[in-house]
Amino acid sequence: MISIRQLKKSFGNNVVLENINVEINKGDVIGVIGPSGCGKSTLIRCINLLEAPDSGEIRIDGVNIAEKNAPIDSIRQKMGMVYQNFNLFSHKTVLENVIMAPIHLLRIPKKQAIEEAFSVLKMVGMSHRADFMPDQLSGGQKQRAAIARCLAMKPEIILFDEPTSALDPTMIDEVLAVIRKLVKTGITSVIVTHEMGFARNIANRIFFMEERGIYEEGTPDEIFDHPKREKTKIFIQKLKIFEYKLQIRQLDIYELAGKLSEYGQKYDIAKRQMNGLNLILEEILVFLSQNADHKDMTSVIVSYQEANQQIQLEIRYGSPSMNVLEHPDFDEISRQLIHGLATDISCLPGEMGYTLKLTL
Ligand code: ADP
Ligand code: MG
Numbered sequence: 001m002i003s004i005r006q007l008k009k010s011f012g013n014n015v016v017l018e019n020i021n022v023e024i025n026k027g028d029v030i031g032v033i034g035p036s037g038c039g040k041s042t043l044i045r046c047i048n049l050l051e052a053p054d055s056g057e058i059r060i061d062g063v064n065i066a067e068k069n070a071p072i073d074s075i076r077q078k079m080g081m082v083y084q085n086f087n088l089f090s091h092k093t094v095l096e097n098v099i100m101a102p103i104h105l106l107r108i109p110k111k112q113a114i115e116e117a118f119s120v121l122k123m124v125g126m127s128h129r130a131d132f133m134p135d136q137l138s139g140g141q142k143q144r145a146a147i148a149r150c151l152a153m154k155p156e157i158i159l160f161d162e163p164t165s166a167l168d169p170t171m172i173d174e175v176l177a178v179i180r181k182l183v184k185t186g187i188t189s190v191i192v193t194h195e196m197g198f199a200r201n202i203a204n205r206i207f208f209m210e211e212r213g214i215y216e217e218g219t220p221d222e223i224f225d226h227p228k229r230e231k232t233k234i235f236i237q238k239l240k241i242f243e244y245k246l247q248i249r250q251l252d253i254y255e256l257a258g259k260l261s262e263y264g265q266k267y268d269i270a271k272r273q274m275n276g277l278n279l280i281l282e283e284i285l286v287f288l289s290q291n292a293d294h295k296d297m298t299s300v301i302v303s304y305q306e307a308n309q310q311i312q313l314e315i316r317y318g319s320p321s322m323n324v325l326e327h328p329d330f331d332e333i334s335r336q337l338i339h340g341l342a343t344d345i346s347c348l349p350g351e352m353g354y355t356l357k358l359t360l
Pocket of ligand 2: 040
């Protein structure tokens with residue numbers, strides 16, 4: 001369906017993509033991951049003709065769209081794109097946003113366009129918001145409207161460029177749920193995302209981008225559990241680590257809980273374990289925030305091992321200079337609670353203070 005050969009794209013002297021060779025088949029759901037700036041957006045923008053490649057071929061159903069006289073309009077109609085920032089027309093209602101392209105580009109009569117618009121709006125759960133203006137919608141609703149607008153053109157391929165990265169954490173799920181529903185219809189999709197759990201569950205192939213191209217490709221299990229190449233391994237390993245650094249006197253336990261909950265969802269960590277982790281952190285960090293020196297920096301590092309479903313928690317703190325769990329002022333009930341939740345606890349002096357390690 002999409003066949004890319006020797007694709008090269010640069011901006012001035014900055015070669016962003018080089019020597020890309022890949023086939024995307026009908027019905028594929030491709031998850032594109034990689035560090036920021038590695039060219040993920042550029043790749044899908046080349047596929048969607050928003051950027052002109054320097055050289056190489058991008059064939060869509062056999063037609064090379066990188067050629068000067070390619071039939072751009074008809075190729076564009078096969079593809080829809082969903083952007084990070086929705087790109088809705090702000091002075092038009094949701095319905096007007098959805099019917100505009102079908103009426104003007106596909107020349108569909110208005111009455112039919114409206115009927116079809118309601119069917120796609122229904123699919124994304126937005127038919128009751130048809131008359132709303134974009135600024136009356138939440139971010140999640142805007143993105144669902146944008147997906148409906150894209151579907152109204154009946155594309156054969158949908159390209160998503162980080163569709164949830166501009167959203168509030170509370171709204172990510174509703175958009176992911178819609179995308180999940182959409183790919184179940186069998187539409188060919190390329191999804192650039194930072195939501196690794198989502199990419200893993202939804203995609204049949206993962207492209208990991210690095211070094212100006214698709215550095216490693218494989219099934220989700222291959223890439224996430226058995227990456228072969230060095231940079232993929234490092235990237236995947238880092239993903240699984242949650243790191244939070246704070247000036248302990250400025251502890252915001254709710255912010256930390258929010259970030260941890262996202263991390264937990266990403267790796268499908270059991271609720272029971274996440275609750276235990278939150279409890280332990282709250283007891284220890286609140287104690288430290290009341291007993292540590294003014295400028296002390298504290299780090300929290302959580303790593304989750306999928307293989308044995310264990311969480312390793314590391315808390316590095318400057319003061320007190322001892323195992324905080326053995327501090328005379330540490331609450332006895334809290335201490336017992338922590339010993340009940342963690343299977344293994346150790347505390348050692350480190351470079352800047354102490355490191356408390358717990359396994360749960
Ligand atoms: P990603 O989506 O993986 O974060 P991008 O494809 O947006 O990466 O960008 C890849 C590289 O190309 C970056 O170095 C970026 O600065 C550069 N780049 C992207 N778009 C342009 C542009 N329109 N003009 C100049 N440089 C660009
Ligand atoms: Mg990008």
